[in-house]
Amino acid sequence: MTSSQQREPYPSDLSDARWALMEPTLTAWRAERQKTSLNLGGKITDLREVMNAILFLNRTGVPWRYLPHDFPPHTTVFAYFSAWTADSTIEKLGLHLHQMVREQVGRAAEPTACVIDAQSVKTARSPASSTSSP
Secondary structure, three states: OOHHHHOOOOOOOOOHHHHHHHHHHHHHHHHHHHHOOOOOOOOOOOHHHHHHHHHHHHHHOOOHHHOOOOOOOHHHHHHHHHHHHHOOHHHHHHHHHHHHHHHHOOOOOOOOOOOOOOOOOOOOOOHHHHOOOO
8 A cells, every 4th residue: 555545635646547657767767776775774765655745746836845744755755856857857757758648649759840940030230330430
């Protein structure tokens, strides 16, 4: 039983289906980190609860210190968020989920074309360049 099953759910909590999409990426991230850690046998934080806490913070806009007590400590959640941001885990997760959505609707995982929009803007000449030479 996970922590999210022991508490009353928040509207921002991940559904089981959404967690199933994210879990492999976050579990692989943890496994990579554990290869270089000391593994001192400390408490293992529930990654789903960390993500639920991040989603709660994002949805409500409350400061980190106001994170409800039924989530992991705000310092723990912030540490995970900082690590995931620093090593682009959140960005990679977003890209992976976007690719999955594209494939579900019958499109290639990666776009095959892009549109570049360029616009020229005329500017006034600077005062220094408007003076004439003798």
